[in-house]
Amino acid sequence: MSYRPCGVYHQFYRQDHAWWQTKFVWGKMIFLGIFIFVLFPKFAGMYLISVANVVGYTILSAMGVQLLIGYCGQITLGHAAFLAMGAYTCTLLMLQLHIPYPIAMIFGGVVGGIWSVLFGLPSARVKGFYLIMTTMAAQFLTVEFFITQYVSQIGGRGVAFSIPPGTVKIGPWMIRNDLDVYYLMAILVVIFTFIMANLGRSKIGRAWIAIRDNDIAAETMGVNIVYYKLLAFFVAGFFGGIAGAFWVTSLAAVSPEHFHFGWSLWLVGVILIGGVGNIHGVIFGSLFMTLIPEGLKFFIFILTQNPFFVNIMPFLPLLLEKFLFVKEAAFGLAIVLFLIYEPNGLSYRWWQIKNYFNLWPFSY
Amino acid sequence: MEIFLQLLITGILVGSIYALVALGWTLIYKCSGVLNLAMGELTLIGAYVCLTLYHWGIPFIFALLLTLLIGFILGILTEVLFLRPMVGEPVLTVIMVTVGLAFFFKGLVMLVWGTDTVVFSPPVFPMQPIFIGKIVIGQVFLWAFVASLVLLVAFVSFFKFTKWGLSMQATADDEMAALSLGVNAKVVYALAWAIAFMAAGVGGTLLGNINGLNISVGYLGLLVLPAVVLGGLNSIPGAIVGGLIIGILQNLADGYLSRYTPGGVKDVFPFAVMVIILLFKPYGLWGWVRIERV
Numbered sequence: 001m002s003y004r005p006c007g008v009y010h011q012f013y014r015q016d017h018a019w020w021q022t023k024f025v026w027g028k029m030i031f032l033g034i035f036i037f038v039l040f041p042k043f044a045g046m047y048l049i050s051v052a053n054v055v056g057y058t059i060l061s062a063m064g065v066q067l068l069i070g071y072c073g074q075i076t077l078g079h080a081a082f083l084a085m086g087a088y089t090c091t092l093l094m095l096q097l098h099i100p101y102p103i104a105m106i107f108g109g110v111v112g113g114i115w116s117v118l119f120g121l122p123s124a125r126v127k128g129f130y131l132i133m134t135t136m137a138a139q140f141l142t143v144e145f146f147i148t149q150y151v152s153q154i155g156g157r158g159v160a161f162s163i164p165p166g167t168v169k170i171g172p173w174m175i176r177n178d179l180d181v182y183y184l185m186a187i188l189v190v191i192f193t194f195i196m197a198n199l200g201r202s203k204i205g206r207a208w209i210a211i212r213d214n215d216i217a218a219e220t221m222g223v224n225i226v227y228y229k230l231l232a233f234f235v236a237g238f239f240g241g242i243a244g245a246f247w248v249t250s251l252a253a254v255s256p257e258h259f260h261f262g263w264s265l266w267l268v269g270v271i272l273i274g275g276v277g278n279i280h281g282v283i284f285g286s287l288f289m290t291l292i293p294e295g296l297k298f299f300i301f302i303l304t305q306n307p308f309f310v311n312i313m314p315f316l317p318l319l320l321e322k323f324l325f326v327k328e329a330a331f332g333l334a335i336v337l338f339l340i341y342e343p344n345g346l347s348y349r350w351w352q353i354k355n356y357f358n359l360w361p362f363s364y
Numbered sequence: 365m366e367i368f369l370q371l372l373i374t375g376i377l378v379g380s381i382y383a384l385v386a387l388g389w390t391l392i393y394k395c396s397g398v399l400n401l402a403m404g405e406l407t408l409i410g411a412y413v414c415l416t417l418y419h420w421g422i423p424f425i426f427a428l429l430l431t432l433l434i435g436f437i438l439g440i441l442t443e444v445l446f447l448r449p450m451v452g453e454p455v456l457t458v459i460m461v462t463v464g465l466a467f468f469f470k471g472l473v474m475l476v477w478g479t480d481t482v483v484f485s486p487p488v489f490p491m492q493p494i495f496i497g498k499i500v501i502g503q504v505f506l507w508a509f510v511a512s513l514v515l516l517v518a519f520v521s522f523f524k525f526t527k528w529g530l531s532m533q534a535t536a537d538d539e540m541a542a543l544s545l546g547v548n549a550k551v552v553y554a555l556a557w558a559i560a561f562m563a564a565g566v567g568g569t570l571l572g573n574i575n576g577l578n579i580s581v582g583y584l585g586l587l588v589l590p591a592v593v594l595g596g597l598n599s600i601p602g603a604i605v606g607g608l609i610i611g612i613l614q615n616l617a618d619g620y621l622s623r624y625t626p627g628g629v630k631d632v633f634p635f636a637v638m639v640i641i642l643l644f645k646p647y648g649l650w651g652w653v654r655i656e657r658v
Contacts, residue, residue, distance in 0.1 A: 075456055077401075077463075122639070126646045128455065129399050133593055134642055136586070137635040145632040149625060265463055272460055322475055329471025335464030339457055340449045 005358045019197070036186050041179055049178045051294055053250055056185035058286035060243035061263075062270045063192050064236035069268065070277035071200060072232035073212030074123055075132050078139030079240055079267050081119075084259035085142065086112035086241025088151050091161050091254050094168070096154070101168050101175075105245040112241020113234040115142070120233030124226045127215070139261050148256045160255035168249050181250045188246055192239060196279055199235070208232055212277075262328075269335045275345025284346040292334075293327045366498045371619040372612060377505040378574075379611020384512040385567040385584060386591040386603035387519060388560030394536035394598045395556035397455065398447060402462045403564060404585020405469035410435050410565020411572040411581055412477045415484060424488045428511075428569060432562045439561030443554045451553075474579060481578040488573055508570040515566055516604060519559065523600070528555060536598070583631070587614075590638035596651025605649065610634050 005024075010016045020026050041049065061083055068076045090108035093099040099107075119138035123131050152161075168175045175181060199205050207228045210218035219225050248254055266289070274285020300323070303309040304316045319326055338345065385407060392400050413434050417427035446465060450458050489504045523529035528551075534542040535552045543549055564585070571581050591610040595602025617633035641648065 075459070122642055126642055129459070129597070130593070130642050130646050132399075132459065133589055134639055136589070137639045140586075140632050140635045141639070145628050149628050153626065262467075265467065268460065268463065269467070325471045325474040327471070329468050329475060332464045332467025332469070332471060336446055336461050336468065339461050339464065340446070343453075343457065 003355050003358050017201075037183075041182055046178060049182050051290065053178060053181050053185055055286050055290045056182070056189050057243065057247050057250075058267070058270060058290055059189050059282055060185070060192055060246060061240060062267045062274075062282045062286060063196055064239035064243070065267045066271045066276075066279070066282045067196065067199075067208075067239065068232055068236045070271060070281065071205060071212060072208040072229065073215075074120070074127075074229060074232060075268075076135040076236070076264075077132055077261075077268060078119065078135040078137070078142070078264050079236075080259040080261065080264040081139045081142035082112040082116045082237040082240035083244035083247070083263075084147055084256065085115045085237075086244030087248050087254050087259070088147060088161075088244075089241070090245035091163065091248055092151075092154060095157075095161065095163070100170075102170050105242060108245035109238040109241035112244065113236075113238035116233045116237025116240065117230050120230055120237075123229050123233070136261075139264055143256050143259050143261075147259075152256065160253040162253040163248065163251070175249050178250065184246065184249060188242070192242075193279060193283075196239075200279070204228070204231065209277075266331070269331060271345075272335055273338050273345055275347030278345070278347045280347035280350060281345050284350065288346060289331065293330065296327075296330070297323050367619060368616075370499050371615045373499060373501060374505065375612030375615035376608055377501070377509040377611075378615065379608035380509045380512040380516070381567050381570050381607075382584070382587060382591050382611050383604040383607030384515055384563050386588045386595070386607040387516065387600060388563035388567075389588050389592055390595075390598065390600055390603040391532075391563075392556050392560045393592075394600070395532055396447070396451075396553045397458075398462065399455065399459050399597075400462045400560070401459060401589075402466035402469060402585070403560070403588050404582035405466045405473065406435075406561050406564035407568030407571070407584050408473050408579065408582045409438065409469060409568075410561065411568030411577050412473060414565065414569040415482060415572060415577055416477075418484055418488070424484075428566065431565045431569060435561035435565040436558045439558035440554045442561070443557040447553070447557065448550070470579070470582065479579055481576045483576040484573055502574075504574050508574065511566065511570060515563065519563065520600070522559075528552075532556065587634055590634040590641075592648075593638050593646075594641055594648055596648030598652055599648070599650035602648055602650040610637070613637055 004021060008022055010021075015021065020029055040052070044052070061079065064082065065076060065079050068074045068079075086108035088108075089111040090101075090104045093104035093107055094101060119134060122134045126134070155161075165176065166174060170184075173180070175184060200209075207218070207223045210221065210223055211225055211228060215225055244259070247258070251258065270285035270289050271281055272285070273288055274283070275281030297320070300316060300320050303313075304320055310316050342349070385403060388406075389400055389403050392398050410431055414427050414431040417430050418424055422430065442465065446461060447458070450461055489507050491503070493500045493502050494506065495501075523533055531542065531547040532552050532555060534545070534547055535549055539549065542552075567584065568577075568581055571577075571584055575581075587610060588607070591606035592603050593606075594609060595604070595606030614630055614634055618630040621629045621633070
């Protein structure tokens with residue numbers, strides 16, 4: 001919790017527990033809402049919208065990772081497996097049984113959750129490094145074996161399931177282009193953030209945080225550790241499944257390559273850079289990890305357009321051509337440097353800045 | 365029966381390479397408590413360096429020795445630059461640093477050497493297989509086995525009989541006591557990383573000789589994890605035996621189970637084994653049992 005500005009006093013507990021405590025914050029949030037739902041889609045071009053969709057997908061996927069790592073302290077390196085389960089369940093239900101998209105999406109979430117609990121079961125016996133190994137095994141067993149070899153055979157469509165245009169619709173609202181995907185993404189992000197924030201401050205969230213901080217003490221205080229750990233795995237898998245089912249809308253075809261091991265690690269990196277144990281962390285991490293590489297790419301592109309810079313640095317066009325690898329290396333370096341120099345992540349910086357202005361000019 | 369023997373022997377030969385890389389992994393864990401998830405990328409770097417040197421016309425043996433030297437330098441650099449600031453941090457933070465390193469190294473490797481499969485040309489080892497009774501063994505496998513055996517013996521005798529090896533053992537056993545007896549922990553950590561880099565580099569080179577070299581050789585680094593979990597994380601004999609067993613199991617699964625599935629058993633079977641071990645015997649064969657009720 002951050003400090004309140006000078007001169008704001010609370011008289012009721014209700015005020016103390018409110019998310020948005022002052023008129024200024026209300027105004028800020030309403031402006032943010034208008035910006036996301038009205039201004040941004042109206043004025044941003046198609047390129048920015050598609051970048052925003054990637055940011056939103058990263059937020060949705062990283063939310064479950066944040067829950068497991070940041071809140072419950074159970075490191076997961078196989079979250080893409082749960083995304084994949086959600087995406088494939090949703091797609092198969094739509095293509096094979098012609099179930100409407102929203103219901104298929106919720107089924108995808110439930111299957112993702114159950115799958116996650118299945119691989120979370122060892123967490124009742126082991127923790128730390130051994131649990132990391134289990135979740136990693138989940139990634140390989142699910143995506144590389146189960147989905148690639150078995151699930152992809154259903155219906156005889158080949159490895160990639162292409163989704164005919166017009167299949168994905170919510171009631172009368174057909175999701176056809178990036179703009180529709182953007183609106184769906186924005187709604188889902190708001191819902192996810194709302195659920196996550198409120199879970200975090202309820203009994204369940206307190207139990208998770210207790211398990212993260214000291215599991216033995218939590219058990220002595222009467223927290224049912226196994227139950228709450230498995231609940232954390234279920235909710236995280238559910239978030240993952242929904243996120244995967246959402247991403248189906250913007251993919252022309254669902255295939256196992258979208259859910260590889262690198263993406264699992266990427267999600268962990270997102271919350272490490274954003275800040276662990278903090279919802280802001282997910283959002284800042286996703287923004288940083290998507291916008292910085294895009295900006296970098298744009299910068300290199302501009303440099304290559306100018307013959308002067310290309311003469312100085314002849315490797316520039318090659319760099320642009322192999323940008324994917326540059327991005328990967330930069331991402332790895334970013335994780336390492338953040339862990340060494342800013343272990344609390346971007347959200348801690350944000351918290352400091354906010355408090356500085358809230359307390360200004362009397363900082364003591 | 366011939367099929368079984370064939371699979372068994374191939375498994376042992378490949379498993380010896382896994383054992384070599386697993387040895388490097390265990391060493392880092394024993395000495396500095398770092399659980400290294402970047403092992404696959406270390407194998408990639410070593411393999412590509414050796415390949416480049418070989419293609420420059422340096423004889424294979426010297427290329428391999430140079431790879432060892434470069435691995436030594438890179439290992440020390442990695443430790444000093446990235447791991448030393450993390451001494452004393454929580455275990456999971458350090459694991460994440462190694463994940464970051466994995467991305468970094470992989471990105472660099474793909475940037476420098478590309479993603480196409482390259483082979484050692486001209487081939488280092490003769491192509492004709494050797495026949496023992498009805499069992500066929502490729503010479504590559506045999507030489508890889510010999511090379512990893514030599515290196516395993518070299519590394520193990522380094523621990524047993526040299527001053528530095530003994531101080532590494534002492535640090536692994538009890539860091540505080542070792543420090544008070546004048547062991548330089550910094551040098552020991554750096555040495556552990558250097559040896560891991562060297563072992564991984566040789567392992568990668570040998571694997572690259574078998575199947576050609578591309579980014580999927582880095583997958584070996586992940587196969588090391590089932591091996592060390594099976595052997596117990598902090599046991600050097602455990603790592604060697606674990607590597608051999610994983611190699612054998614992988615080949616047996618490939619031989620016997622792949623007809624019941626559409627494919628891909630070979631790649632995931634070690635992980636399935638690992639999950640089962642984690643459920644029933646999480647400390648492996650010879651790991652230190654730390655009873656932690658969860």
